[in-house]
């Protein structure tokens with residue numbers, strides 16, 4: 001039997017070991033939480049360019065890099081092209097370029113693992129940092145085993161000073177970025193298809209009446225210009241964009257002899273014509289990804305003074321997007337040729353919109369339209385991009 005004092009020493013050793021394990025666990029937990037948070041940040045990005053920007057930001061929390069260049073891999077040319085850079089000085093630019101020229105970057109990409117390169121050209125005696133040196137970390141970015149890009153980080157530390165832990169953390173984040181980039185690419189492709197389909201639908205409605213060709217497209221463009229001027233949220237701007245394209249989709253269900261009647265509609269015919277907003281809303285309600293546009297389409301003929309249709313909503317009871325579309329739709333109608341009138345000028349259109357402010361139109365929307373009108377006029381003359 002060991003004496004009491006030996007037992008105490010042994011116990012103390014155990015306690016110390018336990019404390020060390022505890023500390024190790026605590027550290028691992030903190031690292032995991034950090035990794036989780038950073039991965040989630042990258043994963044939250046919906047667009048390709050946002051993932052790239054976030055990757056550079058997030059990496060800074062893991063490696064205190066001096067400068068970075070992010071390359072994207074061009075599969076067809078089997079080349080890397082610089083896409084984003086951060087803090088690259090003229091001196092560093094040459095170093096980064098040299099790695100491209102001597103093939104290190106493509107080689108690292110092919111290897112599919114992180115490479116730490118010592119910066120050989122440093123180390124002059126008068127260089128205070130030369131003892132520590134600088135190195136470059138070449139971090140390949142892959143998605144499903146395929147190269148997507150490469151992150152080149154200039155770090156003010158020797159190539160040997162990265163622990164396995166640092167490298168695996170960097171690797172995990174690069175992988176997350178690879179997956180997110182792939183997702184963003186798919187998402188953007190789906191979005192393009194979605195926009196194309198909606199545009200085609202809008203075109204189908206406009207094509208039924210040659211007087212309204214491009215009508216839906218322009219209503220959408222004017223609506224977006226107003227919504228942007230009002231600094232509305234991106235999701236609202238997009239609803240106005242797609243709602244504008246589809247606002248008259250219900251006209252698909254209106255008979256030709258009413259839709260294209262060259263003379264004034266009878267009261268009965270007008271009632272049929274008016275049903276297009278409810279018909280359109282009914283169509284959109286059946287499509288999950290379009291159902292959020294129902295209020296815009298259903299109420300685009302409501303008037304601020306309550307004398308519109310189908311429900312006679314008043315003022316702010318009318319959804320914001322529908323109030324915007326009403327101004328855009330009316331302005332487009334006034335300024336293009338119709339069966340029942342000749343196109344009036346942009347200035348005349350604006351005067352008419354202003355005249356009806358507080359009557360048919362929400363004064364707030366009219367003010368926003370007035371604010372963006374100059375740019376719309378320049379756009380119409382082919383002098384500017386749409387705001």
Ligand SMILES: [Fe+2]
Nearest residue numbers: 247248300301
């Ligand atoms: Fe309409």
Ligand SMILES: [Fe+2]
Nearest residue numbers: 219247248329
């Ligand atoms: Fe319309």
